[in-house]
Amino acid sequence: xxxxxxxxxxxxxxxxxxxxxxxxxxxxxxxxxxxxxxxxxxxxxxxxxxxxxxxxxxxxxxxxxxxxxxxxxxxxxxxxxxxxxxxxxxxxxxxxxxxxxxxxxxxxxxxxxxxxxxxxxxxxxxxxxxxxxxxxxxxxxxxxxxxxxxxxxxxxxxxxxxxxxxxxxxxxxxxxxxxxxxxxxxxxxxxxxxxxxxxxxxxxxxxxxxxxxxxxxxxxxxxxxxxxxxxxxxxxxx
Amino acid sequence: xxxxxxxxxxxxxxxxxxxxxxxxxxxxxxxxxxxxxxxxxxxxxxxxxxxxxxxxxxxxxxxxxxxxxxxxxxxxxxxxxxxxxxxxxxxxxxxxxxxxxxxxxxxxxxxxxxxxxxxxxxxxxxxxxxxxxxxxxxxxxxxxxxxxxxxxxxxxxxxxxxxxxxxxxxxxxxxxxxxxxxxxxxxxxxxxxxxxxxxxxxxxxxxxxxxxxxxxxxxxxxxxxxxxxxxxxxxxxxxxxxxxxxxxxxxxxxxxxxxxxxxxxxxxxxxxxxxxxxxxxxxxxxxx
Ligand SMILES: Nc1ncnc2c1ncn2[C@@H]1O[C@H](COP(=O)(O)OP(=O)(O)OP(=O)(O)O)[C@@H](O)[C@H]1O
Ligand SMILES: [Mg+2]
Numbered sequence: 297x298x299x300x301x302x303x304x305x306x307x308x309x310x311x312x313x314x315x316x317x318x319x320x321x322x323x324x325x326x327x328x329x330x331x332x333x334x335x336x337x338x339x340x341x342x343x344x345x346x347x348x349x350x351x352x353x354x355x356x357x358x359x360x361x362x363x364x365x366x367x368x369x370x371x372x373x374x375x376x377x378x379x380x381x382x383x384x385x386x387x388x389x390x391x392x393x394x395x396x397x398x399x400x401x402x403x404x405x406x407x408x409x410x411x412x413x414x415x416x417x418x419x420x421x422x423x424x425x426x427x428x429x430x431x432x433x434x435x436x437x438x439x440x441x442x443x444x445x446x447x448x449x450x451x452x453x454x455x456x457x458x459x460x461x462x463x464x465x466x467x468x469x470x471x472x473x474x475x476x477x478x479x480x481x482x483x484x485x486x487x488x489x490x491x492x493x494x495x496x497x498x499x500x501x502x503x504x505x506x507x508x509x510x511x512x513x514x515x516x517x518x519x520x521x522x523x524x525x526x527x528x529x530x531x532x533x534x
Numbered sequence: 535x536x537x538x539x540x541x542x543x544x545x546x547x548x549x550x551x552x553x554x555x556x557x558x559x560x561x562x563x564x565x566x567x568x569x570x571x572x573x574x575x576x577x578x579x580x581x582x583x584x585x586x587x588x589x590x591x592x593x594x595x596x597x598x599x600x601x602x603x604x605x606x607x608x609x610x611x612x613x614x615x616x617x618x619x620x621x622x623x624x625x626x627x628x629x630x631x632x633x634x635x636x637x638x639x640x641x642x643x644x645x646x647x648x649x650x651x652x653x654x655x656x657x658x659x660x661x662x663x664x665x666x667x668x669x670x671x672x673x674x675x676x677x678x679x680x681x682x683x684x685x686x687x688x689x690x691x692x693x694x695x696x697x698x699x700x701x702x703x704x705x706x707x708x709x710x711x712x713x714x715x716x717x718x719x720x721x722x723x724x725x726x727x728x729x730x731x732x733x734x735x736x737x738x739x740x741x742x743x744x745x746x747x748x749x750x751x752x753x754x755x756x757x758x759x760x761x762x763x764x765x766x767x768x769x770x771x772x773x774x775x776x777x778x779x780x781x782x783x784x785x786x787x788x789x790x791x792x793x794x795x796x797x798x799x800x801x802x803x804x805x806x807x808x809x810x811x812x813x814x815x816x817x818x819x820x821x822x
Contacts (some may be wrong), residue, residue, distance in 0.1 A: 382712070383710075387706070395717045398703065443716075
């Protein structure tokens with residue numbers, strides 16, 4: 297479904313991605329794990345059209361994504377929840393969700409999708425009139441994911457959705473992601489919380505200093521002592 | 535006496551509100567501080583006068599034509615003049631300075647052309663100037679028609695911004711331009727629409743003004759300044775605030791002109807401006 301080949305991305309002289317190749321199959325959930333500054337957001341941002349790579353290719357369902365401007369990606373079924381959430385903080389929850397349904401492909405069935413989002417995050421239903429920027433971090437993340445789901449995506453790109461959330465809130469969020477995933481959506485996720493992510497994902501890539509240094513089934517990576525030492529804070533306990 | 539002032543003030547305020555609405559849309563959505571705004575208003579006012587005197591065209595029809603024409607002129611101005619500045623700024627704060635300089639130049643260009651074609655004298659038309667009784671006060675019919683146009687245009691815009699998908703798109707770009715592409719919004723296109731829409735409002739405001747006031751080719755700066763004062767009074771980007779502040783300024787000016795001295799209206803405007811800037815720089819209505 298998504299095929300990233302030899303992607304190189306630079307900010308000025310600094311090389312953030314150095315020949316990265318990765319794939320995401322239809323219905324798969326693929327995680328990108330790596331330390332701070334490894335280039336995870338750069339990779340997701342390149343797929344989501346936020347940053348332009350210097351070379352390489354990104355293909356999605358036979359479409360060359362690098363040929364499209366950022367705002368058209370969502371019409372092709374790609375929804376990005378960037379680092380920092382990318383919501384509209386000065387607008388209400390309701391307006392944020394309506395904005396999610398703005399793309400042409402999302403207009404039919406918007407009401408049903410809104411009900412799904414409210415089913416997934418009941419809190420949003422109660423708070424629809426609240427200004428999104430006045431919500432807690434966890435609630436804002438719900439708005440961000442809800443907004444992305446409103447655009448009827450086939451591929452959901454999530455950049456550290458649990459960042460800055462209290463453990464219990466993060467746990468609820470991962471439970472919601474589990475339900476989204478069970479609905480058959482293809483997901484590419486960047487996370488610091490490797491244990492919780494690997495418990496949900498099918499496969500993962502390990503990114504270090506802009507290069508892929510490992511990849512494999514989530515199950516296998518969870519039991520790999522080297523991975524456990526690098527990403528899971530020592531021994532992994534289930 | 536007081537009732538007369540209130541009614542005449544509301545009429546003037548209606549035009550001011552529309553004027554400010556256009557400027558705040560241009561600044562809020564396209565992030566362009568358009569110093570030539572008042573000159574664009576004046577062009578519309580002159581066009582209305584010429585169409586009336588030369589072609590016998592009814593001012594109401596002129597205004598109906600001026601709105602889309604203003605939109606097109608704004609669209610073209612943005613494409614030819616602002617677009618390159620926007621691209622060069624690439625989302626940085628440089629656009630603000632560049633656009634001020636560029637539109638400052640445009641101001642003198644338009645003013646020069648207007649002076650050449652219309653001369654320096656004051657112009658006005660006599661259209662529907664018989665009195666109509668409103669709550670026992672005699673008001674010229676042209677003022678009532680102008681006021682009606684302002685209410686309809688301003689009201690329609692406010693409803694469209696609050697209720698339609700198009701309005702939602704404009705608001706999204708005004709509030710969070712970086713997030714807008716995530717929901718499929720073409721930010722550059724929307725900015726162009728915002729600038730064009732602001733120019734359309736300038737044109738309609740200029741048209742209504744020409745229906746009941748005298749004006750001259752050098753008066754554009756005053757319109758820009760007044761619109762700016764109202765925008766800051768109402769809170770930058772606050773549409774409801776601009777409408778309320780516009781109405782308030784019309785009332786204050788009319789009150790000063792009738793109760794004190796007509797020569798003091800401009801001074802009163804700037805006194806209010808200074809007070810607002812010193813006391814509530816965030817605008818009169820901003821919560822938080
Ligand atoms: N706009 C930018 N300008 C310059 N350098 C940048 C920019 N964005 C990212 N970088 C650099 O590129 C590298 C990769 O950044 P990126 O944000 O992709 O990392 P990350 O893996 O997402 O990190 P984190 O876990 O902290 O979010 C970092 O060294 C960062 O400093
Ligand atoms: Mg990151």
